[in-house]
Amino acid sequence: MELFDVYPLFNVELYKGEGVFVIDKNGQRYLDLYGGHAVISIGHSHPHYVAAISSQIERIGFYSNSIQNPLQKELAKKLGEASGLNDFSLFLCNSGAEANENALKLASFKTGKTKVIAFKKAFHGRTSGAVGVTDNSKIIAPINEKKDVLFLELNDIQSVEAELQKGDVAAVIIEGIQGIGGIIVPSSEFMNGLRELCTRYNAVFIVDEIQSGYGRSGRFFAFQHANIVPDLVTVAKGMGNGFPMGGVLISPDFEAKSGMLGTTFGGNYLACAAGIAVLDVIKSQKLVANAEEIGNFLMSELAKIPEVKEVRGLGLMIGVEFEEDIADLRKKLLYEKKIFTGVSGSKVIRLLPPLNLRKENVVHFIEKLKESIAELA
Numbered sequence: 397m398e399l400f401d402v403y404p405l406f407n408v409e410l411y412k413g414e415g416v417f418v419i420d421k422n423g424q425r426y427l428d429l430y431g432g433h434a435v436i437s438i439g440h441s442h443p444h445y446v447a448a449i450s451s452q453i454e455r456i457g458f459y460s461n462s463i464q465n466p467l468q469k470e471l472a473k474k475l476g477e478a479s480g481l482n483d484f485s486l487f488l489c490n491s492g493a494e495a496n497e498n499a500l501k502l503a504s505f506k507t508g509k510t511k512v513i514a515f516k517k518a519f520h521g522r523t524s525g526a527v528g529v530t531d532n533s534k535i536i537a538p539i540n541e542k543k544d545v546l547f548l549e550l551n552d553i554q555s556v557e558a559e560l561q562k563g564d565v566a567a568v569i570i571e572g573i574q575g576i577g578g579i580i581v582p583s584s585e586f587m588n589g590l591r592e593l594c595t596r597y598n599a600v601f602i603v604d605e606i607q608s609g610y611g612r613s614g615r616f617f618a619f620q621h622a623n624i625v626p627d628l629v630t631v632a633k634g635m636g637n638g639f640p641m642g643g644v645l646i647s648p649d650f651e652a653k654s655g656m657l658g659t660t661f662g663g664n665y666l667a668c669a670a671g672i673a674v675l676d677v678i679k680s681q682k683l684v685a686n687a688e689e690i691g692n693f694l695m696s697e698l699a700k701i702p703e704v705k706e707v708r709g710l711g712l713m714i715g716v717e718f719e720e721d722i723a724d725l726r727k728k729l730l731y732e733k734k735i736f737t738g739v740s741g742s743k744v745i746r747l748l749p750p751l752n753l754r755k756e757n758v759v760h761f762i763e764k765l766k767e768s769i770a771e772l773a
C-alpha cells in the first residue's frame with residue numbers, strides 16, 4: 397500500500413529531538429524554529445515529559461471515559477491555575493479541529509441558534525464544523541459547505557454588530573492570533589468589542605487558542621493581552637507537546653448534561669500524563685515569560701534587517717513578511733543553514749519555535765538569515 401499523497405514533503409528524515417533542536421538520521425542537527433506546526437511547547441523530548449509518559453504506559457495506557465480518572469482532574473486544576481481560568485471547566489478531546497467542533501456544538505446547544513461569525517483568513521481545522529468556519533474554499537468539501545457562516549473583516553467591529561443585531565448568531569469564533577492567515581494580531585479594542593457585543597446579543601464568544609495559546613504569545617492565552625475573558629477557549633498543539641490532545645475550556649455559564657459531549661480517546665491516561673508534564677515544565681522553567689522576552693528580542697532583531705518588509709506577532713508567534721517569494725529562502729535555511737521555519741502564503745515566514753528558545757539561538761538564526769538573504773540576492 398502507498399500513502400495517500402496529500403503533503404508536500406521536505407527531504408529530511410528525523411531521528412530524534414533535543415530541546416530546540418531536531419537531529420536527522422545522519423546525525424545532522426537542525427535548529428527548530430517551527431516546532432512541527434507550533435506543537436512543541438516545552439522542547440523536544442524534555443526529560444520530565446519523557447519520564448511522565450514512559451512511567452504511565454508501564455502502568456496503564458488506556459481505559460474509556462466510564463471510570464474515575466484522577467489525572468484528568470489534576471490536568472484541569474493545573475490548567476486552571478496556569479491560565480487563571482480557575483472557574484472554567486475542561487472537556488478533553490484529541491485535536492484542535494475536534495476542540496472547535498465541540499465549542500461550536502456547545503454554543504449551538506446553549507443558544508438554540510445556528511449562525512456563526514468567523515473572520516477572513518481564519519483557520520479552525522478540517523472537520524465538518526471547524527472547516528465550515530475556515531476561510532479557505534479549497535479545503536471545504538461540498539458536504540461541509542455552511543450557508544449560515546459569515547466571514548467578516550478582522551478588526552471591523554461595525555460589521556460584527558450589524559450581524560449580531562439580527563439576533564440569530566450562535567457564536568463568534570476568532571483565533572487569539574491568526575496563524576495560517578499570516579500571524580495577524582486582532583486589536584485589543586476589537587477583542588473588547590467582540591466580548592461586549594457577544595454578551596449584549598446572546599452569542600457565545602469562542603477564542604481559538606490552538607496555535608496562539610499555552611504561553612506562545614508571552615501570556616498563557618493571547619486574548620489575555622486584551623484583558624478579556626471569552627465564553628469558550630479551544631486548545632490543542634502545545635498542550636501535549638506532540639502527544640495528540642485538545643480541549644475546550646468552558647465558562648461557568650454552561651451547564652454540563654450527561655452525554656452532551658463525548659469521546660473515546662479524549663483525556664486518556666497518556667494524554668493526561670503528557671499534558672500535566674507540559675504544564676509542570678511551563679511553570680518550573682517560566683516558559684511564558686521566556687516566550688515574551690526572547691520573542692521581543694527576536695522581533696527587534698528581525699525588524700533591523702532591511703529586506704524584511706514587516707514583522708508581526710507576539711511572543712514566539714512571529715510572522716516575517718518579505719517583498720519577494722520566500723520559497724528559496726526557506727529551502728536555503730533548511731538545507732544549507734540547517735534551520736526549520738514555517739510559512740504562510742508565499743511571502744511570510746512563520747516562526748513558532750519551542751518556548752525554551754534562548755538568546756544564542758536567536759543570534760545564530762539572525763546571522764544565518766542575513767547570510768541567506770545576501771547569498772540569494
Ligand SMILES: Cc1ncc(COP(=O)(O)O)c(C=O)c1O
Nearest residue numbers: 491492493519520521575606607
Ligand atoms: C488556529 C488553529 N485552529 C485549529 C487548528 C486545527 O488543529 P488540528 O490540526 O489539531 O485539528 C489549527 C491547526 O493548525 C490551528 O492553527
